[in-house]
Amino acid sequence: MGKVYKARVPVIDKVVAVKVLSPHPSLEPLLNIDELKERFIREARIIAKLQHPHIVSVSDFDVHDGMPFFVMEYYPNNLGIMIGEVSYSGQEGTRKIKSQGKRLSLDKVINYANQILSGISCLHRARIVHRDIKPENVLITGTDEVKIGDFGISKVLGEKTLTSTGLGLGSPFFIAPEQEEDAGKVDGRADIYSLGVMLYRLVAGRIPRGKYKMPSYLNEEADERWDTFILKAMEEEPEDRFQSAQEMLDALVAISRAGEDVGPRGKASPVSGGKRIIAKKPRYSPRSEPRTVSEEEFHDVFGLDGARRALVYVENEFEDNGNGTVTDHATGLMWQQSGSDDYIKYYAADAYIRGLNRKRFGGYIDWRLPTTEELMSLLEPEEQSNGLYIDPVFDKQQWWCWSADKRSSGSAWHVNFNYGYVDWHNLGHGHYVRAVRP
Numbered sequence: 001m002g003k004v005y006k007a008r009v010p011v012i013d014k015v016v017a018v019k020v021l022s023p024h025p026s027l028e029p030l031l032n033i034d035e036l037k038e039r040f041i042r043e044a045r046i047i048a049k050l051q052h053p054h055i056v057s058v059s060d061f062d063v064h065d066g067m068p069f070f071v072m073e074y075y076p077n078n079l080g081i082m083i084g085e086v087s088y089s090g091q092e093g094t095r096k097i098k099s100q101g102k103r104l105s106l107d108k109v110i111n112y113a114n115q116i117l118s119g120i121s122c123l124h125r126a127r128i129v130h131r132d133i134k135p136e137n138v139l140i141t142g143t144d145e146v147k148i149g150d151f152g153i154s155k156v157l158g159e160k161t162l163t164s165t166g167l168g169l170g171s172p173f174f175i176a177p178e179q180e181e182d183a184g185k186v187d188g189r190a191d192i193y194s195l196g197v198m199l200y201r202l203v204a205g206r207i208p209r210g211k212y213k214m215p216s217y218l219n220e221e222a223d224e225r226w227d228t229f230i231l232k233a234m235e236e237e238p239e240d241r242f243q244s245a246q247e248m249l250d251a252l253v254a255i256s257r258a259g260e261d262v263g264p265r266g267k268a269s270p271v272s273g274g275k276r277i278i279a280k281k282p283r284y285s286p287r288s289e290p291r292t293v294s295e296e297e298f299h300d301v302f303g304l305d306g307a308r309r310a311l312v313y314v315e316n317e318f319e320d321n322g323n324g325t326v327t328d329h330a331t332g333l334m335w336q337q338s339g340s341d342d343y344i345k346y347y348a349a350d351a352y353i354r355g356l357n358r359k360r361f362g363g364y365i366d367w368r369l370p371t372t373e374e375l376m377s378l379l380e381p382e383e384q385s386n387g388l389y390i391d392p393v394f395d396k397q398q399w400w401c402w403s404a405d406k407r408s409s410g411s412a413w414h415v416n417f418n419y420g421y422v423d424w425h426n427l428g429h430g431h432y433v434r435a436v437r438p
Helices: 025-030 033-049 106-125 177-181 189-204 224-233 245-257 298-302 346-358 372-376
Strands: 002-009 014-021 058-064 067-073 086-089 094-097 138-140 146-148 277-279 312-314 318-320 325-328 333-336 400-408 411-416 421-426
Touching: 014 033, 033 058, 033 067, 106 146, 106 189, 106 245, 177 189, 189 224, 189 245, 224 245, 298 372, 372 400, 372 411
Parallel strands: 277 312
Antiparallel strands: 002 014, 014 067, 058 067, 086 094, 138 146, 318 325, 325 333, 400 411, 411 421
C-alpha cells in the first residue's frame, strides 16, 4: 500500500522516515484510491495526536504528485529483525517470516512488554485499536526503548469503518480470531491477543501454531506463571482474555516482582544455527586491517550463523587497568573501558579517535577504530549480568559500536552488544565508538 523512505532534513541534518501512499500496480483493480487516501490521512492524524514515549511521533504532512505523505521519527531496528523472525532480500525488499528464531531473556521480555503495554494502554484510552501488533511494528531505539509504529490499519472506535477495499486486515499468526472474521467489529482485546502471540514468540522462541507447547516447556527460565500469563492473553474468546492493557500490565508487574522466583537463571542461550564453540587458544589474533565486506560474503568472512551471531567465541582474559582501559590477554588488545558518550556518525569516528590520541588517553597515541573481528572478540555467547553480550568489566552504555569495516561506499558494519550480533548501517547513522590499540 505504501513505501517508507529514510530521508535527511536539509539544514538541520536530521534523519527521518517518510511514509508515502504508493499502492502496488497489481492491486489497483481492488482498490478505491480515494478511500485509501482517507485511510492514510487518518493514520497520520491518529499518530500525530498521540503524545506518548512508546508511540512513534509524526512531525509533518504534505502531498506530492497527488499522493499524501507524512514524516515520522526514524529508527533503523525493529523487534522482528532483532529476534531473527523477519529478513529482507532483493531490491524490492522481499519479506520472509521465520516461525522459529532467537528467544529473549525474561528480563528483556518484561522490559519490552511493559513499554508496549504502556503504549497500547494509551491507544485504547484514545479509543484506538492498533489491529497489527507484531514484532515488525515494534521499533527499538538506540537506548533500547520501544516505539509502536505502523497505524495503517488501526481503527478508531465509533468512527465509520473503511472496508470497501475488500482486503484482509491483519498479519498472519498474530491476528485475533475475531479480527479474521470481521476486522470492523474488534475492540482493544484484539491487540491483547496479538501481544500474547508475540510474547509467546519472545519467550518460547517460536510462533504458536497448531497444538503448541507451553512456553515453560520450551524455555527453562520460565515457569507456570508465564504459561498462565501468556495463554490468558491468547484465549480464543475475547471475554476470556485480559480485558484491558492495564489489567495485563498489572499481571506483568506481579510476575516481575517475583524476581528470581520467575524461573531458574544462568541457562545457556539457544543456538539459532551452527555449532557454537569456545576458542581454547591462549591467544587469538583477529584481523586488524579494515576491509570492505559485501552483504553477500559477510557471513563467511566474519564467521557468523544465520542470525548473524558468532560461530566461535574467544575465551577472554580481561584485566581492568584502572585508567579507563581494559587489556584482553587472550588477544593482546587494549580497549577503552567505556567509549564515546553519545552516538557518532561514521565519518566523525576518526575525529573522535584522533581526540583520544591527542590527549594520550591511557598514556597511548595509537588508538584506532576496531575491525569487526576485533569487536566480535568481545562478544559472549550468553547475556551477561550487565544485560549485554559483553563482559561487565566494560561500560554498558556503548552497545552499538562502529567497526572500521565498510559494507559499501555509503555503509559500514557494526556489532550490537545488546543482542550479540553483527549488522550494518548507513554512514550517516549514529553509533557509539569504542577504540582499540595493539
